[in-house]
Amino acid sequence: MKRPVAVLSAILSATLLVAGCAGTDLAKQRFPRTTIPANAENVADPTGTTGTTGTAAPGQPVEPAFAPDRLRLTDPCELLDEDVLKGLGTPGDVSRSGFSRCSNFMTDKAGKDLAVTVDLGQTMTSEIKNADKQLAGLRSAEQTLDNSACFVSVITQDKPGLGITVQIGYKDGDACAPGRTVAESVVAQVRDRKGVITPAKGSLITLDPCALPDAGAVEAAVGAGHRTYPYGLHNCSWVGDGPELTVDFRHTFVPDDREFDEGQTEVDLGGGVKGYQKAGATAFPSCEVKWVQRETGNDEGEVVEVKSAGPEKAQFDRCATAVTFAKVLLAKIPKG
Numbered sequence: 001m002k003r004p005v006a007v008l009s010a011i012l013s014a015t016l017l018v019a020g021c022a023g024t025d026l027a028k029q030r031f032p033r034t035t036i037p038a039n040a041e042n043v044a045d046p047t048g049t050t051g052t053t054g055t056a057a058p059g060q061p062v063e064p065a066f067a068p069d070r071l072r073l074t075d076p077c078e079l080l081d082e083d084v085l086k087g088l089g090t091p092g093d094v095s096r097s098g099f100s101r102c103s104n105f106m107t108d109k110a111g112k113d114l115a116v117t118v119d120l121g122q123t124m125t126s127e128i129k130n131a132d133k134q135l136a137g138l139r140s141a142e143q144t145l146d147n148s149a150c151f152v153s154v155i156t157q158d159k160p161g162l163g164i165t166v167q168i169g170y171k172d173g174d175a176c177a178p179g180r181t182v183a184e185s186v187v188a189q190v191r192d193r194k195g196v197i198t199p200a201k202g203s204l205i206t207l208d209p210c211a212l213p214d215a216g217a218v219e220a221a222v223g224a225g226h227r228t229y230p231y232g233l234h235n236c237s238w239v240g241d242g243p244e245l246t247v248d249f250r251h252t253f254v255p256d257d258r259e260f261d262e263g264q265t266e267v268d269l270g271g272g273v274k275g276y277q278k279a280g281a282t283a284f285p286s287c288e289v290k291w292v293q294r295e296t297g298n299d300e301g302e303v304v305e306v307k308s309a310g311p312e313k314a315q316f317d318r319c320a321t322a323v324t325f326a327k328v329l330l331a332k333i334p335k336g
Contacts, residue, residue, distance in 0.1 A: 058159035062138060065191045066156035066164075071121040072205055072233050076102035078195030079118055084185045088178050089114055099205050099251050100233055108170070114178065115169035118186055121233035124161035127153040135180060136187040142176050150175035152183045160230050164190070202294055202336025204249040204302045210236035213247070217328040221245045221308065221321050242314030245325060246307045254292055254301040261288075269327050279319055284309055287318035289326045294336055304329065 061067045077094045080102060085091040089108035096102050103117040131139035131153075138154040145151075153165040166183040168175040189195065199205050210230045218226065222240035229237040234249040261278040267289065269275045275291040286309035295301040306329065308322040 059157070061157045061162075062155070063191070065193070066162075068121060068157070068162065068208065068233055069206075070196075071156075071162075071190070072099070073197055073199065074120060074190060075195040075197050076100055076118050076120050079120075079186045079189050080104050080116060080182070081185050081189065084182060085116065088116075088181065098234075099249070108172070110172075112172045113169070115167075116178070116182055117167040117169075118182070119165045119167070120190075121156075121162055122153070122165050123231050124153060124155055124157075124163040127163060127165075128155055128158065128161045131155050136184045138187065140183070142179070144176060147171070148175070150179045152176060152179035154183060154187055162232075200294070200296075200336070202334055204234070204293055204304065204333070205251075207234075207249060207333065208236075209234060209247045209249055212332050213325070213329055214332075217325060218245065221325050243308065243310040243316055243321070245321070246305075246309075247329065248305040248307075250303045250305065251296070251300065252303055253299055254295060254303065256299070258292070260290060267323055269323070269330050271330070273330060275323070275326055277319055277323065280309075284311060285318060286310075287322045289319075289322040291326070291330070293333060304333070 064070070077096055080091075080094060082091055085104060085106060089106055090111075091104055092106045094102055094104050100120040101117065103115060105113070105115050108114045127141040128139075130143070131141040133140045133142065135152070135154055138156065140152060140154045142153075143151045148169065148171045150168045150170075151165055152168070153163050155161065155163045157163070164183070164186060166179050166186060168179040168182070170178065197205075210228055218238050222238045222243045222245050224240075226238045226240040229239065231237065235246065237244060237246040258274070258276060260276050264276045264278040267275045267277045269289075269291060273291055275289045277287065277289045280286040280288070286307055288305060288307040290303055290305040293302045293304050304326070306322050306326045308318040308325070310316065310318065
């Protein structure tokens with residue numbers, strides 16, 4: 001069953017494709033990928049700097065307010081302050097995407113389209129290298145695209161790099177100017193603990209996907225000596241000499257018939273939980289298993305995705321690996 005596509009969803013999808021060109025692969029925050037960016041940070045080998053403005057020791061936030069555990073419990077829609085948006089024009093309705101992204105498709109004071117999106121806890125790679133500005137006391141980077149979009153990113157953690165990005169879609173003026181205004185407001189509100197939520201019992205939103213599984217389960221899936229790559233707040237990949245494994249926690253559309261993918265097959269994950277398996281026969285073969293961890297209403301819910309992948313020359317059963325790991329992971333997730 002397919003979900004009707006609204007105009008705002010189409011705009012958001014186009015906006016996210018644009019954002020992928022800004023040095024941060026936003027698509028991966030929503031869907032696990034089978035290849036890891038060459039400049040992604042390996043948490044098993046952190047290095048960094050201390051003592052300069054807006055930097056912190058490896059693995060530590062620049063301020064406690066920006067710790068990943070706190071960002072996970074911050075509602076991004078609450079950070080799009082209506083008074084700030086009114087200063088830019090006429091706000092529209094907010095459009096939530098996943099746990100950590102929210103948009104407002106509004107108009108400027110002349111009635112022209114102005115799209116504002118905030119992303120919390122984004123992985124920062126090229127942004128850290130290009131962070132030659134300061135915003136609200138934090139290192140920041142800006143990138144424009146075709147005079148129609150600007151990405152204003154503030155760095156909240158090094159090694160692995162994390163940050164907050166405000167994305168502006170605006171074809172009729174300087175898109176970075178409103179981006180700075182909104183970003184400064186967002187940073188101030190995070191510091192003031194605005195938008196803090198109380199998670200529902202059993203919600204995935206509080207969980208660190210890199211820390212949840214046992215080391216033995218990861219090693220069984222990808223081998224010893226693997227590298228760990230966190231991506232954003234809700235995605236983690238482990239890469240061995242051949243096999244790769246990705247876990248993604250998402251808040252997304254849940255079809256009534258649970259037909260997430262054409263050609264999927266149902267698998268028993270134990271405890272009465274049904275999973276949905278789909279193999280991908282590409283140059284980098286993979287197998288993905290997903291299940292609905294918690295329904296939230298309005299055809300939406302929290303979904304766990306486990307993907308096992310590797311090059312063709314890596315001979316192993318990807319679906320068996322994904323199912324086995326999914327069962328182990330499911331047992332570690334607190335029950336609702």
